[in-house]
Amino acid sequence: LEVQCSRNLDQEFVKKSKFKISSSIVQQVLESNQPVLTNDAQNDNRFTGIFSVQGLKLRSVLCVPLRDEEKSIGVLYLDNRFERGVFNRYHLRLIQAFADQAAIALRIAWLLEEAKKREEDLKKSQETIMELNKKLQKELEKQKLRYASAIRKASSPPTKKRPKLKHDYSSIITQSPKMYEIFKVLDKVCNSNVPVLIQGESGTGKELIARALHFNSKRKKKEFVSENCGAIPQTLMESEFFGYEKGAFTGADRRKLGLFEVANGGTLFLDEISEMDPDMQTKLLRVLQEGEIRRVGGKETIKVDVRIISACNKDLAEEVKKNHFREDLFYRLNVITIQLPPLRERKEDIPLLVDYFLTKNAKKMGKPKKSVSQEAMDILLDYDWPGNVRELENEIERACALSKDMITPDILSPTLLSGERVRDEGSKTYQGTLKEILQKEMEEVERRVILQTLERCKWVKSKAAEALGISRPTLDMKMEKYEIHRSV
Ligand SMILES: Nc1ncnc2c1ncn2[C@@H]1O[C@H](COP(=O)(O)OP(=O)(O)OP(=O)(O)O)[C@@H](O)[C@H]1O
Ligand SMILES: [Mg+2]
Structure with a gap:
């Protein structure tokens, strides 16, 4: 009471x-x-x-x-x-x-x-809902942008069938028509001795191509010698390339063969050729013209039969224009030029490369192969990969180390989600009637929502259908319409 x-x-x-x-x-x-x-x-x-x-x-x-x-x-x-x-x-x-x-x-x-209390509660819940809605809207917007951009970028020329080739390029993972064109050129020059200059951004696979050239040629039983011209001190360059005789200089207590002699009958791969100093450029030119070398401190000339493949991630012609590189040497090296496209210009290779690196990682670690969620794949497809295939390889390796069995967006490096793509979306141009545009945009949103829900529900379709408030058959129908499958 x-x-x-x-x-x-x-x-x-x-x-x-x-x-x-x-x-x-x-x-x-x-x-x-x-x-x-x-x-x-x-x-x-x-x-x-x-x-x-x-x-x-x-x-x-x-x-x-x-x-x-x-x-x-x-x-x-x-x-x-x-x-x-x-x-x-x-x-x-x-x-x-x-x-x-x-x-x-x-x-x-x-x-x-x-x-009054109910009204207040209602107001509070409304505010919370509005807040959540705003967040969701933003997230949806972001996902939509990401997806649209990925689609656009990935829908570069339809993949052509691999052309019939004489040689084996299976070490180079690709389904890109641009790369197939390169294979055709390689096929023609594998067994000739013409010098090849491979240009392309860092990590595009220049060395891989050089190796493919060598191992598909008659020279494959002899050495493939790779040297980074940017990594040898200028003073050691000559003895590194041409070798030296005993007593040629203090410390030369025995004869040493240079790279030209080691690569004799095989291939010498001159990486970062643009970094070679002018003096060495002159000496290299002479070897190429005469087909013989002289060891440092030696008198006799030695005939060498070496195929030269050079590589450069700068535009070598530009370096010539700037007087950083000898023009005559440039013409000698540049009989055949292979221009490797950056990864962002052959995005169709990304899923293949991802799968390849996942397999490679599983073998290396002796663990089951991991998979990549469709959302994460969208992000990988959308990114511009300034470090090209090497960067992708590192990213997959990192993600494999961090993930349990599926690589999801939260595991990927934050740089992959940076502004690049959003900037791209800003310049998006719409075409068609308002109704058509809205229809298309709505479909994109619908696809994303379904995909996200499926991933959240671990691909248990009945659960996803319930969460979306649609029936199982409707979900099946929509998954078919938007070609939603569980990813690799
Ligand atoms: N198409 C490809 N398929 C499989 N692996 C590739 C492919 N392209 C590149 N790689 C791998 O990516 C890495 C970088 O390739 P590579 O060293 O040939 O690039 P690069 O162009 O020589 O780079 P840099 O200019 O930095 O020396 C290597 O581990 C290579 O095996
Ligand atoms: Mg290299």
């Missing part, structure tokens, strides 16, 4: 009022939902033996229920300890009528309070 409000005859607040009323009478009224009126409680049979009545020496008591439909929500309690018969039937009717009004007022107040 709780007393909400109490007054004495002088309209004063009654202290400790809870102990100054008959809780038994109050309880009875509450339970029966009927009023109690007594002229002299102490001599009323109904209350004999009731402690509170006797203890408080109650005389006149009037207690009426605050009725809310069938039950009491409280009582109005009046008493007088000194006089008998203070309250009569008339008072009872009056107080009950008042109590009935009060009960209605209370009910309305509560309802209002509840409504």
Whole structure:
């Protein structure tokens, strides 16, 4: 029991009022939902033996229920300890009528309070929903951009069939028509001795091509010698390439063969040729013209039969223009030029290369092959790969080390998600009627949402369908429409 409000005859607040009323009478009224009126409680049979009545020496008591439909929500309690018969039937009717009004007022107040609280809760949830919606919208927008851009970039020329080739290029993973054209050229020059210059950005596979040339030629039984011209100090270049005789200089305590002699009958791959110093350029030119070398400190000339393949990630013709590279040497080296396209210009190779590196990694680690989620693949397809295949290889290796069995977007390097793509999207041009554009954009969003949900539900279709609020057959139909499959 709780007393909400109490007054004495002088309209004063009654202290400790809870102990100054008959809780038994109050309880009875509450339970029966009927009023109690007594002229002299102490001599009323109904209350004999009731402690509170006797203890408080109650005389006149009037207690009426605050009725809310069938039950009491409280009582109005009046008493007088000194006089008998203070309250009569008339008072009872009056107080009950008042109590009935009060009960209605209370009910309305509560309802209002509840409504207000609900309104506040609703407002709060609405705000949360709006916040979440905004986040979702942003995420969706981002995903949409990413997907659209990936599609655009990946839909470069349709993959042609691998051309019929004389030689084996299976070490070079590709399905790119541009690379097939290169294979055709390689096929023609494998067995001739013409010098080949391979140009291309870092990591595009220049050395791989050079090796393919060598191992597809009659020279394959002899050495393939690879030298990075940027890595040898200028002073050691001559002895590195041409070797030296015993006693040629202090420390030369025995004869040493140079790279030309080691590569005799085989191939010498001159990587980063643009870094060769002018003096060495002149000496190299002479060897190429005469087909013979002289060891440092030696007198005799030695005939060498070496195929020269050079590589450069700068534009060598530009280096000639800038007087950084001898023009005559340039023409000597550049009989056949292979220009390797960067990875971003042959994005169709990305899935193949990813699969290849996943297999390679699994073998290396002796573990089952990992897979890449479709979302992660979209990101890989969308990225520009300034470090080309080498960068992709490193990324897959890193992701394999970090992932359990599936590579998902959160595992990929943050650089892959940087602004590049968004900038691209800014220049997106739309074509068609508004209806057509919206239809296309909506379909893209729909595809992304379905894909995301499937991935979130670990590809349990019934769960995904439930989460999306569509039926299983509808989900199947949409997956077919958007060609959604679980990725490699
Ligand atoms: N098409 C490809 N298929 C399989 N692996 C490739 C392919 N292209 C490149 N790679 C791999 O990528 C890495 C870089 O290739 P490579 O060393 O041939 O590039 P590069 O052009 O010589 O680079 P850099 O200019 O930095 O020397 C190597 O591990 C190579 O095996
Ligand atoms: Mg290289």
